[in-house]
Amino acid sequence: MTVKLVYFAWVRERIGRQEEDLDLPASVVTVRDLLTHLTTLGEEYENALQFPDVIRVAINQEHAEHDEPIAGAREIGIFPPMTGG
């Protein structure tokens, strides 16, 4: 499955890119699987996602829990806790 990943704030800075299309292996089922998979792609991903519990994820622009399946996702946003307002 190919999915568009978009990164924000310090996740974007640490990974070093704003977005990318990624082909995911079938073993990546949940949001948590995706975060684990990404950390295997290189030091910059490991650095950005070394504390996965603080990382927030949105599937098709809606907040998603880490145990949610990513099936059907066109766009997955990965970012730190929000600090707007």
Place this chain on the structure above:
Amino acid sequence: MTAPTIRVQSTDFDLQAEISALTAGRKNVGAVVTFTGLCRDEQGALSALELEHYPGMAEAEMFRIGELAIDRFSLLGLTAIHRFGKIMPGENIVLVIAAAPHRQAAFDGANFVMDFLKTSAPFWKKEHAADGSQGDWIAAKDADDTARDKWR
């Protein structure tokens, strides 16, 4: 049910114009509460804030929060505007306006929207230090989660 007015923009907003737009032609509004969030200079340590957002999701999430507030507090109108980009100390960042027949619903509605906006709308603040050094991303506060959770 009325739909919230949501905008995400780099430019400033005009508080009075937004209140007028929300109440124009209405005779059932008895209370309007507004909240404006501004950029502080942190006792001179900060020269600017850089506001990053997730385009599309920011608007969608603010709309979802606005709908929840209208439904929960029976608001007659709700406007939420959030700026992005570089914002200097003293400038506006965010505006929430809640209109209701009575004051309690308007106060609660505006408060609710701000509590959820801070914790679920995809915006991030980066500090620019007054000494020219590259600042840090502002860390999320537990107090903001606590403020949100009191509405559950």
